Amino acid sequence: MHKWAGSGGLSLAGDTWGDPGGPLVVLQHGGGQTRHAWKGAGETLGNAGYHAVAFDARGHGDSDWASADAYRPDDMVEDLRCVVQALGGKKPILVGASMGGGVSLLAVGEARVTAAALVLVDMAPRIEAEGRRHIQEFMNQKPEGFDSLEEVAEAIANYQPHRPRPRTLDGLAKNVRLGRDGKYHWHWDPARRHARNDDGAHRGRLHACADRLGLPTLLVRGGLSNVLSEEGAKSFLEQCPHAEYVCVNNAAHMVAGDRNDNFATAVIEFLGRVAPPH
Numbered sequence: 001m002h003k004w005a006g007s008g009g010l011s012l013a014g015d016t017w018g019d020p021g022g023p024l025v026v027l028q029h030g031g032g033q034t035r036h037a038w039k040g041a042g043e044t045l046g047n048a049g050y051h052a053v054a055f056d057a058r059g060h061g062d063s064d065w066a067s068a069d070a071y072r073p074d075d076m077v078e079d080l081r082c083v084v085q086a087l088g089g090k091k092p093i094l095v096g097a098s099m100g101g102g103v104s105l106l107a108v109g110e111a112r113v114t115a116a117a118l119v120l121v122d123m124a125p126r127i128e129a130e131g132r133r134h135i136q137e138f139m140n141q142k143p144e145g146f147d148s149l150e151e152v153a154e155a156i157a158n159y160q161p162h163r164p165r166p167r168t169l170d171g172l173a174k175n176v177r178l179g180r181d182g183k184y185h186w187h188w189d190p191a192r193r194h195a196r197n198d199d200g201a202h203r204g205r206l207h208a209c210a211d212r213l214g215l216p217t218l219l220v221r222g223g224l225s226n227v228l229s230e231e232g233a234k235s236f237l238e239q240c241p242h243a244e245y246v247c248v249n250n251a252a253h254m255v256a257g258d259r260n261d262n263f264a265t266a267v268i269e270f271l272g273r274v275a276p277p278h
Helices: 035-049 073-086 100-110 129-140 149-160 170-174 188-194 199-212 228-239 261-273
Strands: 004-007 009-015 023-027 053-056 093-097 115-122 174-178 185-187 219-223 244-248
Touching: 004 073, 009 035, 009 073, 023 035, 023 073, 023 100, 035 053, 035 261, 073 100, 093 100, 100 115, 100 199, 100 219, 115 261, 129 149, 129 188, 149 170, 170 174, 170 199, 199 228, 219 228, 219 261, 228 244, 244 261
Parallel strands: 023 053, 023 093, 093 115, 115 219, 219 244
Antiparallel strands: 004 009, 009 053, 174 185
């Protein structure tokens, strides 16, 4: 595990794969996830000649928690800038899922990070309200904590019924933390769920950023996603006509976690043409 200083001096935890001399790929996870969501993709990118880096967003995983008013998209864009600078400041390839995709789109569209390419994973300016509500309900459940990892596994299975249940529960320990109360809590700061962000204004900014994109861009959608619909993907492609599009069948909103094989293949094929390794 690596540590970098983010905006305001917050400590950000991350993992890396591949040759540090290869093209830098920064992987940003979705809300409520951790850097571990990218393990399979990071290994595949590293083996393909890229320097893949995934870090926990502020308030997630092993990164520091922030004050309740410091979980704005702009705070996370500044964290991204800090990590890129710490890694040498070279033009990164940005890969972002859901929340991380929004951070990547803002960073590029508002000229705050100069990137070589952009990959948006199940995220576009237009998303479905029902899918967003489903995510919020999942994240807000059991604020008092879970009594066991089995209970955590049950909650995840109810949210992602298309996924086979894990054979062991060891991997779930990365998604939760054991509190002093003896209960398992999601591995993020509860305060960020209550941060007051104007979603309408945020969507407007994302829409404006999509209009300004000029770099190589790939949109990846999960075929089973209820967050980014085909209509939402089409709307983005109309705004950004040079963007490429891949729909991963049998994957829902967490595309890389559902079908990392198809996801990684699509991303490496795209990057091999627009930002190949040395």
